[in-house]
Amino acid sequence: xxxxxxxxxxxxxxxxxxxxxxxxxxxxxxxxxxxxxxxxxxxxxxxxxxxxxxxxxxxxxxxxxxxxxxxxxxxxxxxxxxxxxxxxxxxxxxxxxxxxxxxxxxxxxxxxxxxxxxxxxxxxxxxxxxxxxxxxxxxxxxxxxxxxxxxxxxxxxxxxxxxxxxxxxxxxxxxxxxxxxxxxxxxxxxxxxxxxxxxxxxxxxxxxxxxxxxxxxxxxxxxxxxxxxxxxxxxxxxxxxxxxxxxxxxxxxxxxxxxxxxxxxxxxxxxxxxxxxxxxxxxxxxxxxxxxxxxxxxxxxxxxxxxxxxxxxxxxxxxxxxxxxxxxxxxxxxxxxxxxxxxxxxxxxxxxxxxxxxxxxxxxxxxxxxxxxxxxxxxxxxxxxxxxxxxxxxxxxxxxxxxxxxxxxxxxxxx
Amino acid sequence: xxxxxxxxxxxxxxxxxxxxxxxxxxxxxxxxxxxxxxxxxxxxxxxxxxxxxxxxxxxxxxxxxxxxxxxxxxxxxxxxxxxxxxxxxxxxxxxxxxxxxxxxxxxxxxxxxxxxxxxxxxxxxxxxxxxxxxxxxxxxxxxxxxxxxxxxxxxxxxxxxxxxxxxxxxxxxxxxxxxxxxxxxxxxxxxxxxxxxxxxxxxxxxxxxxxxxxxxxxxxxxxxxxxxxxxxxxxxxxxxxxxxxxxxxxxxxxxxxxxxxxxxxxxxxxxxxxxxxxxxxxxxxxxxxxxxxxxxxxxxxxxxxxxxxxxxxxxxxxxxxxxxxxxxxxxxxxxxxxxxxxxxxxxxxxxxxxxxxxxxxxxxxxxxxxxxxxxxxxxxxxxxxxxxxxxxxxxxxxxxxxxxxxxxxxxxxxx
Numbered sequence: 001x002x003x004x005x006x007x008x009x010x011x012x013x014x015x016x017x018x019x020x021x022x023x024x025x026x027x028x029x030x031x032x033x034x035x036x037x038x039x040x041x042x043x044x045x046x047x048x049x050x051x052x053x054x055x056x057x058x059x060x061x062x063x064x065x066x067x068x069x070x071x072x073x074x075x076x077x078x079x080x081x082x083x084x085x086x087x088x089x090x091x092x093x094x095x096x097x098x099x100x101x102x103x104x105x106x107x108x109x110x111x112x113x114x115x116x117x118x119x120x121x122x123x124x125x126x127x128x129x130x131x132x133x134x135x136x137x138x139x140x141x142x143x144x145x146x147x148x149x150x151x152x153x154x155x156x157x158x159x160x161x162x163x164x165x166x167x168x169x170x171x172x173x174x175x176x177x178x179x180x181x182x183x184x185x186x187x188x189x190x191x192x193x194x195x196x197x198x199x200x201x202x203x204x205x206x207x208x209x210x211x212x213x214x215x216x217x218x219x220x221x222x223x224x225x226x227x228x229x230x231x232x233x234x235x236x237x238x239x240x241x242x243x244x245x246x247x248x249x250x251x252x253x254x255x256x257x258x259x260x261x262x263x264x265x266x267x268x269x270x271x272x273x274x275x276x277x278x279x280x281x282x283x284x285x286x287x288x289x290x291x292x293x294x295x296x297x298x299x300x301x302x303x304x305x306x307x308x309x310x311x312x313x314x315x316x317x318x319x320x321x322x323x324x325x326x327x328x329x330x331x332x333x334x335x336x337x338x339x340x341x342x343x344x345x346x347x348x349x350x351x352x353x354x355x356x357x358x359x360x361x362x363x364x365x366x367x368x369x370x371x372x373x374x375x376x377x378x379x380x381x382x383x384x385x386x387x388x389x390x391x392x393x394x395x396x397x398x399x400x401x402x403x404x405x406x407x408x409x410x411x412x413x414x415x
Numbered sequence: 416x417x418x419x420x421x422x423x424x425x426x427x428x429x430x431x432x433x434x435x436x437x438x439x440x441x442x443x444x445x446x447x448x449x450x451x452x453x454x455x456x457x458x459x460x461x462x463x464x465x466x467x468x469x470x471x472x473x474x475x476x477x478x479x480x481x482x483x484x485x486x487x488x489x490x491x492x493x494x495x496x497x498x499x500x501x502x503x504x505x506x507x508x509x510x511x512x513x514x515x516x517x518x519x520x521x522x523x524x525x526x527x528x529x530x531x532x533x534x535x536x537x538x539x540x541x542x543x544x545x546x547x548x549x550x551x552x553x554x555x556x557x558x559x560x561x562x563x564x565x566x567x568x569x570x571x572x573x574x575x576x577x578x579x580x581x582x583x584x585x586x587x588x589x590x591x592x593x594x595x596x597x598x599x600x601x602x603x604x605x606x607x608x609x610x611x612x613x614x615x616x617x618x619x620x621x622x623x624x625x626x627x628x629x630x631x632x633x634x635x636x637x638x639x640x641x642x643x644x645x646x647x648x649x650x651x652x653x654x655x656x657x658x659x660x661x662x663x664x665x666x667x668x669x670x671x672x673x674x675x676x677x678x679x680x681x682x683x684x685x686x687x688x689x690x691x692x693x694x695x696x697x698x699x700x701x702x703x704x705x706x707x708x709x710x711x712x713x714x715x716x717x718x719x720x721x722x723x724x725x726x727x728x729x730x731x732x733x734x735x736x737x738x739x740x741x742x743x744x745x746x747x748x749x750x751x752x753x754x755x756x757x758x759x760x761x762x763x764x765x766x767x768x769x770x771x772x773x774x775x776x777x778x779x780x781x782x783x784x785x786x787x788x789x790x791x792x793x794x795x796x797x798x799x800x801x802x803x804x805x806x807x808x809x810x811x812x813x814x815x816x817x818x819x820x821x822x823x824x825x826x827x828x829x830x
Binding site: 018189313391 | 424425428429430440451453455456458459465473485524526528566699700701707712713714717718721723761762775776810813
């Protein structure tokens with residue numbers, strides 16, 4: 001079973017990011033169907049016909065999005081008709097539906113929209129309740145061609161309704177479920193090396209097919225396992241076995257799974273412990289506070305944050321002494337400790353995190369290069385500090401430092 | 416001249432939105448090259464080979480992104496080698512470069528990364544200064560195959576540097592330059608209506624071709640003008656005329672052009688005036704400070720920020736009185752004013768901005784719904800406040816409120 005998506009529209013080749021194929025793939029995944037390929041083609045009849053022909057040869061199902069509008073550059077109907085050798089037929093029922101869409105907003109239907117009342121001979125028509133372009137399901141030999149309008153609000157109701165149930169009935173026998181485990185602070189290649197014994201185990205048993213993937217973005221590594229099978233209980237059980245196998249090897253290096261993020265996991269830990277947090281940032285400039293407060297309900301455990309960008313504000317807001325700043329400099333573990341203790345005292349929170357470093361591109365020296373960042377975490381148990389070196393642009397260093405602070409805090413909360 | 420992009424990675428078929436092809440297309444557009452087709456293919460050798468073969472038959476240039484990593488599912492090297500019938504050759508120079516990337520962060524190179532030192536025979540190698548996967552430019556018959564690493568920060572320097580100049584020399588004849596003007600706080604439809612007279616003027620003269628585009632994202636509207644011609648001076652002159660025409664109509668509504676952002680423009684204004692800024696945030700949770708400190712050199716004008724997430728910290732950090740909080744509530748223009756005056760006094764800066772509102776999804780009431788945000792700006796000239804209603808998710812409300820604060824500050828700085 002092979003399924004392809006063709007997204008039509010010259011704007012998708014440059015100015016507009018194609019989000020449809022991911023959206024469609026997620027809906028199809030839920031009924032056990034995987035997308036094998038996505039092609040984006042501009043509004044040129046020749047290109048559309050060539051890539052549609054190729055997709056139809058390779059795949060069982062081809063879904064074409066867009067190009068069903070009323071204007072001259074909407075070519076899907078004509079191109080599909082030509083490739084399938086099936087004529088376009090006029091439907092007065094569709095025309096009536098299109099007219100009614102216009103009368104809803106008190107407008108006369110322009111002549112051009114009549115083109116939208118033509119469908120491929122033999123197609124099952126999907127009327128459009130929020131726009132003018134009807135969708136079409138076209139059985140062709142032992143294959144299926146599906147035409148959907150471009151705008152997401154018109155496409156989605158058709159996809160979630162008739163299209164998914166049609167495809168599920170015809171193609172889907174398998175059940176697909178997946179699991180993503182997140183790791184931060186370890187290089188992809190190291191994780192990859194460690195998990196080889198799990199990947200190489202004989203998972204494809206009992207009629208189940210298991211695929212693994214590993215993906216690194218920023219300093220986060222995601223391990224993904226997908227299980228295909230025929231029995232929901234078995235599939236779930238298999239995923240649990242896989243999760244356990246990874247956990248046996250990686251242990252606490254895994255900070256969360258699926259939708260979980262470092263900030264949500266840290267939030268859950270604080271929430272469970274009924275403890276509060278304050279933070280003092282310098283080089284990250286508020287990005288850690290921003291991330292923490294992206295979690296709904298974070299006001300329960302997040303008390304306050306301070307962005308002490310100047311030495312003056314490190315003294316005034318956080319009570320860092322002139323002596324420490326002078327002796328060790330603003331970017332030092334001593335200053336980080338003083339910042340954390342300062343915000344802990346000021347806020348009366350249970351935990352305090354501080355970050356001070358050099359985000360660049362200027363301001364680096366040989367002794368303290370761009371990317372050098374100091375961290376401290378303070379609580380009633382005392383204060384601890386770390387020093388790390390990051391690489392990248394100013395934004396990347398800010399973001400990597402914020403993630404690292406979350407990981408250090410998570411370890412402290414668990415330790 | 417036909418150019419195709421192949422994006423590899425199973426994650427792009429479902430979980431991750433492919434933004435690379437648009438990014439690449441925009442860079443290529445600037446040197447006069449148009450992308451004809453984009454294909455997204457999963458990490459399966461068979462699929463990769465088939466679609467690469469097809470692309471190579473149809474097009475003059477094929478750019479393949481991703482699949483150059485060290486792990487088992489990185490298949491680009493092997494598949495391209497097979498389709499082109501060219502062997503993979505080992506390079507000790509590349510291996511040395513990869514090793515040096517690891518030693519920079521004091522790590523041993525895992526065995527697996529050795530795979531990355533193999534390139535297609537006859538390829539021009541593009542060393543990677545921020546990652547381990549080298550890029551490759553492969554002249555093949557009268558065509559060009561280009562392999563680029565997946566991560567944007569590794570791909571972009573190669574693309575903007577060697578790849579663009581290689582392609583420009585080999586394929587581009589026309590001169591293309593463009594201009595983007597940014598507007599915040601006005602609806603797209605209003606801007607669209609206003610600029611019609613400019614769009615409808617007769618720009619396609621003197622052998623030049625002008626195209627316009629309008630694009631709204633978040634609350635920002637971008638107007639883009641592209642001029643194609645054969646004479647660099649003429650093209651630049653034409654772009655200046657277009658810019659002037661837009662400025663005559665839109666005036667100060669335009670906050671910047673091309674690479675400029677609201678935070679960079681506000682930064683420039685403060686820098687020129689030799690004035691400093693402090694901010695007090697509640698619902699935006701540090702996102703305004705984060706944005707402001709994304710600008711290199713912002714430490715010159717940004718003194719400090721406070722994220723006063725609780726009533727307690729609004730009192731302690733900013734000196735907002737119990738009476739104001741009780742009478743008007745934390746989300747009120749009065750509290751916003753007190754917050755701005757509080758941070759102005761505490762920091763001794765020339766300007767202070769405050770934001771307090773309801774980011775949601777919880778915490779809204781009939782009188783103060785989710786998305787209601789109050790702003791204040793204080794300086795030695797006094798304090799002024801605003802109240803605005805935003806829509807969207809928690810993150811969208813945070814981001815829209817931060818942008819609005821920057822626009823209000825920009826207007827105050829100019830007014």
